[in-house]
Each structure stands twice: as C-alpha cells, then as structure tokens.
Amino acid sequence: xxxxxxxxxxxxxxxxxxxxxxxxxxxxxxxxxxxxxxxxxxxxxxxxxxxxxxxxxxxxxxxxxxxxxxxxxxxxxxxxxxxxxxxxxxxxxxxxxxxxxxxxxxxxxxxxxxxxxxxxxxxxxxxxxxxxxxxxxxxxxxxxxxxxxxxxxxxxxxxxxxxxxxxxxxxxxxxxxxxxxxxxxxxxxxxxxxxxxxxxxxxxxxxxxxxxxxxxxxxxxxxxxxxxxxxxxxxxxxxxxxxxxxxxxxxxxxxxxxxxxxxxxxxxxxxxxxxxxxx
Numbered sequence: 001x002x003x004x005x006x007x008x009x010x011x012x013x014x015x016x017x018x019x020x021x022x023x024x025x026x027x028x029x030x031x032x033x034x035x036x037x038x039x040x041x042x043x044x045x046x047x048x049x050x051x052x053x054x055x056x057x058x059x060x061x062x063x064x065x066x067x068x069x070x071x072x073x074x075x076x077x078x079x080x081x082x083x084x085x086x087x088x089x090x091x092x093x094x095x096x097x098x099x100x101x102x103x104x105x106x107x108x109x110x111x112x113x114x115x116x117x118x119x120x121x122x123x124x125x126x127x128x129x130x131x132x133x134x135x136x137x138x139x140x141x142x143x144x145x146x147x148x149x150x151x152x153x154x155x156x157x158x159x160x161x162x163x164x165x166x167x168x169x170x171x172x173x174x175x176x177x178x179x180x181x182x183x184x185x186x187x188x189x190x191x192x193x194x195x196x197x198x199x200x201x202x203x204x205x206x207x208x209x210x211x212x213x214x215x216x217x218x219x220x221x222x223x224x225x226x227x228x229x230x231x232x233x234x235x236x237x238x239x240x241x242x243x244x245x246x247x248x249x250x251x252x253x254x255x256x257x258x259x260x261x262x263x264x265x266x267x268x269x270x271x272x273x274x275x276x277x278x279x
Contacts, residue, residue, distance in 0.1 A: 001032065001057070002032055002033070002034050002057065003032055003033045003034070003057075003059045003256075004033075004034050004035075004036060004056065004057050004058045004059065005021065005033070005034075005035050005036075005058060005059050005060050005061060005062075005252075005256055006018075006035055006036040006037060006038045006052075006058065006061050006062070007035075007036075007037055007038065007061065007062045007063075007064060008038045008039075008040045008048070008049075008052075008061050008062070008063055008064070008067060008071075009039070009040065009063065009064035009065055009066070009067055010039055010040060010041050010042060010065075010066060010067065011039055012037045012038065012039050012064065013037065013039070014194070014195060014221060014277075015037060015064070016220075016221070016245075016269075016270050016273035016274060016277070017035065017037075017062060017245075017249060018035045018036065018037060019269045019270060019272070019273035020245075020246060020249055020265075020266040020267075020269040020270045020273070021035035021249060021253060021266070022034065022035050022269075023265050023266060023268070023269035024250075024253055024261055024262050024265055024266050024269075027262045027265040028259060028262065030257065030259075033257070038052065038061065040067065042066055042067060042070055045067060045070050045071055045074065046073070046074050049061075049071065049074050049075075049090070050074075052092070053092040058092055059091070059092060059093060059256055060089065060090050060091040060092050060093070060252075060255070060256050061089075061090050061092075062088060062089055062090075062249070062252055063087055063088045063089065063090065064088070065127060065128065065129075065191060066127075068086040068087060068088055068127070068128030068129075069085060069086050069087075069128055071087050071090065071097065072085070072086070072087055072097070075087055075090050075095055075096060075097030076094070076095045076096050076097065077096075077097045077098070078096060078097065078098045080098060080099050080102060080135075081097050081098050081099045082164060083135060083161075083164045083165035084099050084102065084128075084131045084132050084135045084161070084164075084165065085128075085131055085157075085160055085161070085164060086099055086101075086127075086128035086131050086132060087099060088100055088101050088128065088132075088248065088252075089251070089252040089255060091255060091256065098255070099132055100248040100249075100251035100252050100255070101128070101129060101132035101133075101244070101248050102132045102133075102135055102136045103247065103248065103251045104243075104244045104245070104246075104247035104248025104249070104250075104251060105132060105133055105136055105218075105244050105247075105248070106136045106140065107247045108239070108243035108244045108247050109216070111243060111247075112239050112243070114185070114214065114216075114239075115140075116137050116140045116141075116142040116185065117140055117141040117142065118141060118142070118143075119142045119143070119184040119185050120142075120143050120145070120181070120182045120183050120184045120185075121137050121142045121143065121144050121145070121183075121184065121185045121186070121187060122144075122145050122147060122178055122179075122183050122185070122186045122187070123137070123144055123145070123146045123147070123186075123187045123189060124147055124148070124186065124187065124188045124189060124190050124202045124203075125146075125148060125188065125189035125190040125202070126146065126148040126150070126153045126154040126156075126157045127189065127190070129189040129218055130146070130148075130157065130189035130190075131157060131161065133187050133189050133218075134146065134157075134158070134161060134167065134170060135161060135165055135167065137187075138161075138165075138167035138168065138169060138170055139165075139167070141169075142169070142185075143169045144169060144170045144171070145170075145171050145172070145173055145178045145181070146158060146170065146171070146172045146173075147172075147173060147174065147175045147178050148172075149202075151172060151174065154172045155172045158170050158171075158172055175203070175204050175207050176204070176207050179207050179208060179209075179210060183210045183213050184213060184214065185213065185214045185215075185216065186210075186213055186214070186215045186216070186231070187215075187216045187218070188202055188215070188216070188217050188218055188219065188225075188227055189218055190202045191219065192219075192227075193217075193219050193222075193225040193226050193227055194219045194221060194222075194225075195221045195222055195277075198222050198225070198226065199226060200226060201225070201226040201227045201230060202227060203227055203230055209230045209231065209233075209234045209236075210234065210236075211234045211235050211236070212234070212235045212236060213231065213234075213236045213237075214236060214237045214238075214239070215227065215228060215231040215236055215237070215238045215239070216239045216241075217238060217239065217240055217241055218241040218244060219240075219241050220240055220241035220242045220244075220245050220270075220274070221274060221277065221278075222278070223240055223242075223274060223278075224238075224240070225240075228240070242267075242270055242271070242274070243267075245270065246263065246266050246267050246270055247263075249261075249266060250263055250266060253266075
C-alpha cells in the first residue's frame with residue numbers, strides 16, 4: 001500500500017514539490033510513499049478533501065493558493081493556523097491543519113543571516129502567505145507595514161490578525177507612502193512575477209524603489225524575478241523563495257512521516273527541477 005501525500009491548489013502544475021518530496025522519500029528508502037499534484041477548483045474544496053481522505057488513500061496534503069483559507073472550515077486548525085487564518089498542511093489521520101509557512105519563512109531568514117527583530121519590514125500582499133509572514137515578523141519584534149493592491153483587503157487581514165494573534169506594530173499604507181519611509185526588508189508575498197508572467201512586478205511603476213534594502217522574494221520560479229532585478233539595480237540584496245519552499249516542505253514531511261527531512265536532498269532536487277522547467 002502506498003502512502004500518498006500531495007499538493008492541492010488551483011493551479012498546481014507549476015509546482016516542484018513532488019520533485020523534492022519524492023527525492024526525500026527515495027533517499028530514506030521510503031518506497032511506499034509518494035507525493036502527487038492534485039488540482040482542485042475553489043468551489044469543490046470540501047468534497048475534494050473528503051474524496052482524498054476516504055477514497056484516494058492520502059495521508060495528508062499541502063495547500064497552496066487560492067485554497068489556504070478556504071480549507072479552514074474542513075479541518076481542525078491548530079493554534080498557529082487559527083492565529084494566521086490560513087492552513088498549508090493537512091494531516092488526514094487526525095483531521096488537523098497547520099501552517100508550516102511561518103517556520104519555513106523564519107528558518108530561511110535565519111539561514112540567510114537575517115534577524116528581523118527591530119527591522120522596518122514592508123510586506124507586499126494580503127493572502128495566506130502574507131498572513132504567515134506578518135505573523136512571524138510581528139512575533140519576531142519587527143515593525144511591519146503592509147501594502148496590497150486592494151487596501152481594504154489588507155486592512156481586513158490586519159484587523160483579523162490583531163484579533164486572532166494579538167499582533168502589534170503592523171500598519172497598512174499605500175505603496176507610494178510606504179516607500180518614503182525607512183525600509184530594511186521587503187517581503188513579496190504576492191504571486192506577481194511568477195512564471196509565466198515573468199515581466200510583471202508588484203512594485204507600481206512610478207514609485208521609486210528604495211536603495212540598499214534586502215528583498216525576500218517568495219516567488220521561486222523564475223529564479224530571478226523582475227522585482228529582484230529592481231532591487232539589485234538599486235544596490236539591494238535579494239533572496240529567492242526556494243529556501244522557504246524547501247523548509248516549509250521539510251516541516252510538512254516530518255509531520256506526515258515522523259522522520260527528519262533530508263534538507264540537502266530536497267534542496268538539490270528542487271534546484272534540478274527548476275533548471276529542467278526553465279529549458
């Protein structure tokens with residue numbers, strides 16, 4: 001019997017998660033495990049989760065856009081997931097949902113020598129990834145400013161995070177106003193610039209890009225986004241999203257299997273998959 005795990009979202013074909021998870025299974029001799037892509041439209045989430053659990057033989061799934069919030073009513077979210085308001089990992093064995101994006105993000109910041117405590121951080125976006133980043137940054141004593149294309153959505157998100165997670169030091173502003181204030185770190189939590197729309201950037205044309213900042217780009221395909229080029233052109237330092245992807249995946253791997261994830265194997269498999277997809 002194969003223990004199946006996978007990724008649900010809409011779409012999912014761009015993902016390299018199967019490459020890194022299956023490489024990890026093979027490296028540990030776990031030949032009875034398999035990771036698959038499962039595209040699920042947002043309007044049939046509940047039914048699809050039941051099918052995967054009851055008929056599909058799935059142990060659990062990762063959750064990507066746009067389903068991280070819509071799966072919440074169908075699982076038992078843990079304290080972290082409830083505080084953030086988004087689930088990215090489900091274990092069907094007990095019906096639980098958690099959020100490993102926070103761990104993946106903070107662990108990757110640390111791996112890149114960044115301690116967000118006391119930093120002025122500009123977060124772009126108001127979706128599930130932004131919720132996780134803001135939660136982690138605020139709890140790490142950073143001062144966070146949120147910018148989103150729809151400012152009312154950003155305000156609603158922050159209001160919810162204040163209520164559920166008790167976060168502080170988070171404000172919402174328009175990009176042109178936020179860009180004039182001191183910024184140490186920009187975190188892009190949007191999918192703008194992701195393949196195949198590689199010529200797009202979430203940074204609004206006409207707003208000067210701050211000089212000498214660090215940019216954390218959650219998009220990992222392409223390896224170098226338009227936003228990253230903008231940061232480099234202004235003397236900035238950039239970090240791509242591959243590290244967060246691997247580290248949040250490793251946390252899910254350990255939750256499902258009870259085994260330590262082979263990080264080096266997962267990183268190498270992810271890099272090879274990106275190279276293959278770029279050809």
